[in-house]
Amino acid sequence: MSFRKDFLWGGATAANQYEGGYLSGGKGLATLDAITGGSKDQPRMITFKTKDGEIKEVTREEALPVGAVGYVDPDKYYPSHVATDFYHHYEEDIALFAEMGFKCFRMSISWARICPKGTDEINEAGLAFYDAVFDELLKYGIEPVVTINHFDIPMYLADELDGWNNRKTVDYFIFFCETIFKRYKDKVKYWMTFNEINFLRSWTQIGIHQNDNQHRYQAIHHLFVASAKAVILGHEINPDFQIGMMVAYIPSYPMTSNPEDVMAALEFNRGQEFFIDVQVKGTYPAHKLKWFEREKIVIQKEADDDEILKKGTVDYIGFSYYMSTASSANPENVKYVGGNQQPAVKNPYLEESEWGWAVDPLGLRISLCKLYDRYQIPLFIVENGFGAVDVVKEDGSIDDDYRIDYFKKHIAAMKDAVTLDGVDLIGYTPWGCIDLVSAGTGEMKKRYGFIYVDLDDHGNGTLERSRKKSFYWYKDVIATNGENL
Numbered sequence: 001m002s003f004r005k006d007f008l009w010g011g012a013t014a015a016n017q018y019e020g021g022y023l024s025g026g027k028g029l030a031t032l033d034a035i036t037g038g039s040k041d042q043p044r045m046i047t048f049k050t051k052d053g054e055i056k057e058v059t060r061e062e063a064l065p066v067g068a069v070g071y072v073d074p075d076k077y078y079p080s081h082v083a084t085d086f087y088h089h090y091e092e093d094i095a096l097f098a099e100m101g102f103k104c105f106r107m108s109i110s111w112a113r114i115c116p117k118g119t120d121e122i123n124e125a126g127l128a129f130y131d132a133v134f135d136e137l138l139k140y141g142i143e144p145v146v147t148i149n150h151f152d153i154p155m156y157l158a159d160e161l162d163g164w165n166n167r168k169t170v171d172y173f174i175f176f177c178e179t180i181f182k183r184y185k186d187k188v189k190y191w192m193t194f195n196e197i198n199f200l201r202s203w204t205q206i207g208i209h210q211n212d213n214q215h216r217y218q219a220i221h222h223l224f225v226a227s228a229k230a231v232i233l234g235h236e237i238n239p240d241f242q243i244g245m246m247v248a249y250i251p252s253y254p255m256t257s258n259p260e261d262v263m264a265a266l267e268f269n270r271g272q273e274f275f276i277d278v279q280v281k282g283t284y285p286a287h288k289l290k291w292f293e294r295e296k297i298v299i300q301k302e303a304d305d306d307e308i309l310k311k312g313t314v315d316y317i318g319f320s321y322y323m324s325t326a327s328s329a330n331p332e333n334v335k336y337v338g339g340n341q342q343p344a345v346k347n348p349y350l351e352e353s354e355w356g357w358a359v360d361p362l363g364l365r366i367s368l369c370k371l372y373d374r375y376q377i378p379l380f381i382v383e384n385g386f387g388a389v390d391v392v393k394e395d396g397s398i399d400d401d402y403r404i405d406y407f408k409k410h411i412a413a414m415k416d417a418v419t420l421d422g423v424d425l426i427g428y429t430p431w432g433c434i435d436l437v438s439a440g441t442g443e444m445k446k447r448y449g450f451i452y453v454d455l456d457d458h459g460n461g462t463l464e465r466s467r468k469k470s471f472y473w474y475k476d477v478i479a480t481n482g483e484n485l
């Protein structure tokens with residue numbers, strides 16, 4: 001016996017990459033509705049209108065002019081608008097998840113579907129949509145695991161308030177949380193506040209127009225306070241709620257045993273552990289406060305913020321794990337990794353995916369050990385997977401052995417962490433269990449699913465679903481609680 005009896009096997013998705021129906025049922029616009037598709041070599045672009053009415057675009061890394069508003073250009077293709085259309089396929093999709101034996105399903109609620117402007121106006125049709133989805137999941141005994149906010153913000157809040165740079169956004173977010181906590185308190189037990197909180201930096205993700213460190217860290221402080229308030233409120237509404245945080249975890253190894261490289265790796269790892277420290281321990285770590293001092297970053301806090309952070313610590317750590325990286329003190333070795341924009345180097349011991357993500361199953365065990373040794377609270381792997389190009393054969397079948405191989409090795413590493421290291425791991429939800437739009441590139445070509453969806457990078461296709469070889473393999477993994485790999 002390795003995994004606990006009630007281990008949460010499932011899959012993970014996000015509204016903006018999967019749901020579609022971007023204006024259906026009273027949904028308001030979200031920032032991600034104004035980001036185009038891209039590719040490996042061509043970045044996704046944010047389209048916006050300046051104060052003078054000029055239509056322009058920038059990459060996500062660039063800042064938007066102050067006062068610019070998001071703009072949907074009728075001549076461009078925006079992948080979030082239809083995505084892979086969960087909105088119209090949820091019954092069919094959930095039946096497929098049930099066939100695989102899912103114990104849980106991770107999804108996000110679109111804030112702009114519940115509160116079209118992000119303010120205190122509620123869209124009843126949006127609430128009813130998620131009621132129908134949760135009821136459908138519960139019909140099959142599948143536990144919903146809900147990300148409250150995954151990579152976007154209602155466009156009105158970005159346009160009018162400068163998103164998370166404005167303290168008022170905290171209050172609006174808590175209003176949204178209260179609405180969904182009360183509505184779904186008997187249907188949803190597992191929640192997590194912000195997806196990959198350590199990656200949040202751009203207008204599309206947090207609605208800020210200037211993304212220099214001063215603005216970014218002020219916005220992040222507001223996210224921390226909002227997350228802590230949500231945890232406190234959620235526990236008042238239903239003490240059984242399990243409310244976690246979510247971080248993108250990419251452990252970095254020193255490139256060599258040169259202490260300079262070791263220090264570089266330590267700093268890289270701190271960059272993400274900072275986010276866990278605040279949400280699990282309830283305080284800012286000393287090294288970050290010193291860095292703020294050196295960088296002259298001044299965080300505006302309200303009087304009781306420190307107390308809120310201390311009180312609103314999370315019940316579990318949710319994290320995504322796709323790859324590891326390596327750090328070097330020598331700037332000549334440096335490239336940039338993932339969406340993380342942190343200096344890293346290629347690890348000569350590891351193979352990379354077509355998108356340059358280093359495949360490292362042992363790195364997952366290392367991550368589980370590091371996180372559990374350091375924080376001693378339950379862990380939940382809420383994303384993991386292999387983005388690859390799938391080929392549909394003449395007879396319609398898809399032999400994704402590369403994906404099976406990736407999962408086999410990663411689940412074996414999880415098993416070691418549980419049986420040999422005593423890590424308290426509560427669940428595993430592979431990313432994009434059904435094909436969906438890539439967050440990084442906006443492509444459909446980069447697929448993760450056990451279920452194939454017929455759609456290309458330009459929005460052409462029947463949206464028909466079909467089972468890949470990995471579908472049957474994962475079904476058996478779940479049926480044997482991870483014994484058969």
Ligand code: BGP
Pocket residue numbers: 014017195196248320339383387431437438439440441446
């Ligand atoms: C994480 C995000 C997901 C997801 C995944 C894969 O960063 O939480 O939204 O998309 O990475 O990334 P990509 O889609 O770029 O391959």
